[in-house]
Amino acid sequence: LRIWGEQGQAALEKSSICLLNCGPTGSETLKNLVLGGVGSITVVDGSKVEVGDLGNNFMVDESSVGQSKAKTVCAFLQELNDAVKAKFIEECPEALIETNPSFFSQFTLVVATQLAEDSMIKLDRICREANVMLLFARSYGLAGFVRISVKEHVVIESKPDHFLDDLRLNNPWPELKSFAETIELNAADPVAHKHTPYVVILVKMAEEWAKAHDGNLPSTRDEKKEFKELLKAKMMSMDEDNYKEAVDASFKVFAPRGINAELQQIINDGCAEVDSSSSDFWVMVAALKDFIVHEGAGEAPLEGSIPDMTSSTEIYVNLQKIYQAKAEADFLVIEEKVRNILKKTGKDPHSIPKSVIKSFCKNARKLKVCRYRLVEDEFSNPSLSELQRYLSSPDYSFAAGFYILLRAADRFAANYKVIPGHFEGSLMPSCREIDEDIARLKSTAVALLNDLGCSGSPLNDDLVSEMWRYAASELHTVAAFVGGVASQEVIKLITKQFVPMSGTFIFNGIDHKSQLLSL
């Protein structure tokens, strides 16, 4: 029993994942993916297992000290699921990125962990060029981040938690109206009266209202109130749940007709002007757009299912059939359009299976298109207004602070050839040395903010000290959290179900006010 169903599972089993760096962040990400049943994994890491790794990584043990970390982690991951094909490559990911970019083309998705800024930028270019999905993840003391980088990811099966049903009470089609006409609301039999489903009640009452109001449905606050009173007046006793449901659902009559803003944006997207290079998704969007403009008269194809409601079994089942019939009819119209567009663009008209088009129609109101900036673009040109807002907002300031400080730490390391807060030798540094080091980190961060155009923005001094304190340590619990988030997003990307995160996720382990930053 998997939440992403059989098709999702099949997609996972076909996928091949590449992991860069198998410290705890990478190992924990892959642990969840191996348990989930991905097809194959390739672990790339050039380091050897150290004693310090025994304290933060579950995929190594005492006997592996001195051996290749990639080999060790690979073997332990294999134990979790023998259906997964596991390989390792003992090589430093940075070197691979420099010298062998074509290596990455063979994978479905690359999970790149613990990379510094300049390697991230290079890898991002390589994967974007090769059309390989990419996800960055990093743990740094009590901070961390996850960032997807894909040119475009479309979701048909977004499966949102709460989404309004598609009852069309504000715009009933002829067959629904005729069906409602066959049912007498003022039934003499009290059992029949309280088993009339609210859909029928509302369709009839809305029609009655429209006749008395020039064809308009209730729109002002007073009108809506009046409509509800009319419903309540028809209740014959206190236990008529169907009428209570009708009152609760009356907002569906008042709702505006047509499609929501997000769907409108999708059909207006440039990609909806299709040609021979268009993906199946955009071909179907083009067909959908045409349907909405013509046969749909502003509406998307009917979803087709109805929620449970108080009703006699007979009327409910018949009502279900009415909705299913219209959904099927709408689907057939769209299917025809899809085949025509495919023909017109020189493709096989049957190259998109019926089942895919059907799912597309059923999910038409919930489609999602996700696009991600290249990290290079974001790094050199983040949305200033958003960044400034985050840095000054109490709920976001730690997360935004960590975002800046992680980049500052990378710059520091590039400039001074040492990680801020890292000291060789057994002696603890003196207070003066610590203060100087922290001051250097702070000035690096301030310089970064200046470069980005955010010179006036506040930077929390306590957070700078924290960053120094962490000295690029990889804590297991932080790695497990970040790895959990990363693996979940990988699954969404591969199964193409549920909506992946947008922006950069910053983990804040101090007060857990982690945030998604859209830069």
Next chain:
Amino acid sequence: MASSAVQPSRSRDLDKLLLRSGNLVGENFEPGPQLRDDLREYVRILVVGAGGLGCELLKDLALSGFKNLEVIDMDRIEVTNLNRQFLFRLEDVGKPKAEVAAKRVMERVSGVNIVPHFCRIEDKEIDFYNDFSIIVLGLDSIEARSYINAVACGFLEYDSGDNPREETMKPIVDGGTEGFKGHARVILPGTTPCFECTIWLFPPQVKFPLCTLAETPRTAAHCIEYAHLIKWDEAHSGVSFDPDDPEHMKWVYDEALKRAELFGIPGVTYSLTQGVVKNIIPAIASTNAIISAACALETLKIASGCSKTLSNYLSYNGVEGLHIKVTEFEKDKDCLVCGPGILIELDASVTLQKFIDLLDEHSVLHLSKASVTHRGKNLYMQAPPVLEEMTRSNLSLPLFELMGKVPKDILHVTGIAIKDDKKTSCLRKLRIVFKGVDGVTDMDMAGGA
């Protein structure tokens, strides 16, 4: 001279948090090697549950500097657990979860000691739970959480100024998951809300109205629940339905199918039958990993003070993007489980009857027709008639005697109170203190006058 070569340490990364000072840390944080060693030597953590969350918790805690762990779970490993309870293998099916989990983590992380307990949480003496510094929950039931919460809060004592006594405060870290959603919370009894203070956080389980099941089913789920809840008892009087018995499940499925056909309802499948009857929401490894990690991190922070703690409830939803929210809930000062209880001072001679009358006249309580229990024992019950008769003789006895002659203790009373002009029945926690029986009296007893 100090050598410049450092002995490699397992604690390489944790040391940054435990040995270095910071500004965003706990109140009594004292960084240094002593803290790291104390965490290993003296801190004892109990993990309740060795399933999806428990396995992750044991790993996370073992790799967070803790060396003394114990785990309690009453279940055995099943095949369906293997896709996320990563410590278990095919050959472990049938063995106790707690034992296998402990064994695997100890094999992998040398130096950690994990004692497994293959039993129900109720089977342990209350004092067992008092031995631990922190209790971490990886449970899937409200009842189990309620139980541990009551046990931990039971250790809490208040001082004369109604302030919780720090040394009796037993922290609980609680995590829960369901599909893509989850929560992690920190419970510091007496300071933060306890589980009961915020019991309203849990939404009621979906229950279909009986008349729908019996007369007007519309969906496949209605047909299944009819077979499960109504038809089963009719056909198998005395035998309770066992969701883990495939024969029972098949019977329910067949009956549901029959009913569905009768009413013309599509969609009854064996798989749906299982899902509806067991109320299953598919579990995901990644959500378990996220929530357990948050819990283990908080446990490390509470034990060491190395950073500020979660205050106090984290909710997580990964369905659409990612949503994490931290809410600071407030304690219910009248909470029956973690609150101090309303103070009532009495003479040792006061009878139970007089006490019950006092409750009615009490300026805050105004509790009429009170029934009284002491540590689970009925002292007086207003109803039903059988119990009333059995406990009636206690009314003329001194309350002090009925309570075992202790100078002070907790009583629970139920009765009718007037709230907003309405009579409502309610339960109250009372702190009874008997005057002049604490061993200290006004007279000088030593050696006679």
